[in-house]
Amino acid sequence: MTETGLSAAASRYDRKRDQIIAAATELINELGYKGMTLTKVAQAIDLNTTSITYYFKRKELLAEAILEAAIERYNRIVDQAELEPTPFDKLHRMVWATLEQFAQIRSGDAPPVANLSHIRSLNEPLRTRLSDQYIVMFRRVRRFFEEEDGSRKHLATAQTHVLLENLFWAQAWLRRYSLGDFERVAHRFSEVLAYGVSGAGRDWDPALLTLEEPETVKGLGDMNIAFLKAAAITINDWGYRGASVDRIAAELSVTKGSFYHHLQSKDDLVLACFDLSYARVSLAQRAAERIEGDHHRKLCASVASLLALQFYGDSPLLRTTALYALPPDVRAGVIERSNRMARRYAGVLIDGITESSIKAIDPLIAAQMIMATLNTAYEMRRWAEVQSPEQAIKTYASIITRGLIPNR
Known part of the structure; x- marks a missing residue:
């Protein structure tokens, strides 16, 4: 086969692989890891199960590819945020780029992105391998909140966790908003994440509550x-x-x-x-x-x-x-x-x-x-x-x- 022929074959392989990952991502988000089977993936794109196993021998390997693709997409969002000059600009870029991604998914201009919680569904060593990739991304975001001397690392860990989890959960409640509202939502979301809800001069003032048995x-x-x-x-x-x-x-x-x-x-x-x-x-x-x-x-x-x-x-x-x-x-x-x-x-x-x-x-x-x-x-x-x-x-x-x- 000529070099041109090899390149065309590789391109076809990559396109089909991406098509399988996109279909499987939609299924895993809809049905969970348990419900995402190779048979259902094949049916979603008019293939037989044997064709799927040519690309992914086992369901777990397909799930790994789905989740690696999701982590990579969030890493690209972090790439954008790292270029911003101030902590607020970095946070807002994270929010806006995430909402922009969700908007493109809804409009059909981008493939779906997997919920990273599915990492827990995998057996070892895949679970640890993907968790390690997530931790690398997490630490990149944590640097947005750390001081140079590392004095705020403990608080920065909690801040990073809250930011990322809020971004992931946003896809659930954004369904109530039209795409035309996403820019405004991004600004208001960034504002409350950055500066909280307390009014001027208000301090943390919790009362002790005695909760009844449900x-x-x-x-x-x-x-x-x-x-x-x-x-x-x-x-x-x-x-x-x-x-x-x-x-x-x-x-x-x-x-x-x-x-x-x-x-x-x-x-x-x-x-x-x-x-x-x-x-x-x-x-x-x-x-x-x-x-x-x-x-x-x-x-x-x-x-x-x-x-x-x-x-x-x-x-x-x-x-x-x-x-x-x-x-x-x-x-x-x-x-x-x-x-x-x-x-x-x-x-x-x-x-x-x-x-x-x-x-x-x-x-x-x-x-x-x-x-x-x-x-x-x-x-x-x-x-x-x-x-x-x-x-x-x-x-x-x-x-x-x-x-x-x-x-x-």
């Missing part, structure tokens, strides 16, 4: 409650696929048969965990509404209570990354319930803006930022455990109240 668990037996608690932690740590029934049962020193005696399936368990999580958020919000003081103080109270649960509680909120384990119709209902929690925070923010305890920000966007920042706090448990609870909660909460770049 109605969700009343009437459940002790073993059912224990399964829910163990499952939330195990799924958060290992992902849906990694959180096998055997692993959850082992946490409680019971048999696999005991699990199925109490719950019909693992999917039912995930849904029950989400029910419990949102019940806890709602209880914290309602308890905060009853305390005396302005709406900034009420917001601080609910945030502090939920961060204590996330950092130190035995029944943390289930990470939204577990959404992909649910069937699409059930997942939509769970996301809608999350949006209701966010709208309640938006109401608190609107009331606070009216009384000037909250600065004039977009309350709907800020509420989504608060929900994402609280939900992802579980992953900062190791970060929190080297500090006193009071200091860890205050420092992490400052990202909500004062923002990622508070010197304004």
